[in-house]
Amino acid sequence: MRASVVRNGPTSVIEPIDSIVKVRGISKAYGNVEALRGIDLDFPRGKLTSLLGPSGCGKTTLLKIIAGLIDADAGTVAVEGKTVTRPGPERAFVFQDFALMPWATVIRNVAFGLELRGTRKAEREDIARHYIAEVGLASFEDKYPHELSGGMRQRVGLARALSVKADVLLLDEPFSAVDEQNRRKFQEDLIRLRTNQNKTFIFVTHSIEEAVYISDRIVLLSPRPGRISQIIEPDIDRSGDPERIHRDKHYLDTVDEIWRGLKRYVE
Numbered sequence: 001m002r003a004s005v006v007r008n009g010p011t012s013v014i015e016p017i018d019s020i021v022k023v024r025g026i027s028k029a030y031g032n033v034e035a036l037r038g039i040d041l042d043f044p045r046g047k048l049t050s051l052l053g054p055s056g057c058g059k060t061t062l063l064k065i066i067a068g069l070i071d072a073d074a075g076t077v078a079v080e081g082k083t084v085t086r087p088g089p090e091r092a093f094v095f096q097d098f099a100l101m102p103w104a105t106v107i108r109n110v111a112f113g114l115e116l117r118g119t120r121k122a123e124r125e126d127i128a129r130h131y132i133a134e135v136g137l138a139s140f141e142d143k144y145p146h147e148l149s150g151g152m153r154q155r156v157g158l159a160r161a162l163s164v165k166a167d168v169l170l171l172d173e174p175f176s177a178v179d180e181q182n183r184r185k186f187q188e189d190l191i192r193l194r195t196n197q198n199k200t201f202i203f204v205t206h207s208i209e210e211a212v213y214i215s216d217r218i219v220l221l222s223p224r225p226g227r228i229s230q231i232i233e234p235d236i237d238r239s240g241d242p243e244r245i246h247r248d249k250h251y252l253d254t255v256d257e258i259w260r261g262l263k264r265y266v267e
């Protein structure tokens, strides 16, 4: 099936994309389970793209292939024109469970990526402090993960990814382990960070509402083997009150449209 781009809103012209990540012909099977088949995708620089689709359609697999954590059977991924063969400093992965070290303080956890790269202590702690404040955790530098709520641990994971100054942040359902309130707050933080930090975010989610709320572009995958079914670019003004956005006509129409696209897979 050819991918179609749908824009909800006044913009009707589709501009050429300045893509930072190019995925070409990616296929992947685990034994006889075919997870992905022939994925071609461009991820625009400085934008947030969500991967959305039925359970088991290969979203996490695609994210991990982009991260260089697992190999594809066929196809290539290039970041800034350079073929991905392993994890690299220009990409940071935020795991579902945030993968924090329980025996280390917040600041050590956040600075860990820099520690691995050999950045000296004073410098890496300065950088870590900056991003700890950026995610709203100033004054929690010396706490341990067990002293934090799920939402706060999630922020530590994000601060760590921001600290290594990767251009591309890969987030695997970062909201799945937190309550609704923290989820909303973190969604707003992500919208703000995307604007302030000029990072490219690639985001796996199960939630249509969440995808429409935070994404510049939504890639809808078909059931396994995952193929691109549709690409949707919600045209939503996110500068205002979040409650207003949730009642915005374009927002509601886009949610509805995606739901109608996905419904046929779950009925």
Ligand SMILES: Nc1ncnc2c1ncn2[C@@H]1O[C@H](COP(=O)(O)OP(=O)(O)OP(=O)(O)O)[C@@H](O)[C@H]1O
Residues within 6 Å of the ligand: 030, 033, 034, 035, 053, 054, 055, 056, 057, 058, 059, 060, 061, 062, 206, 224
């Ligand atoms: N290491 C593995 N070994 C065997 N099968 C796997 C492995 N990892 C994933 N799979 C299978 O590959 C398919 C795609 O998995 P993946 O986790 O990428 O999908 P997903 O869309 O992220 O799923 P979900 O929405 O449920 O999180 C699934 O059927 C899954 O069971």
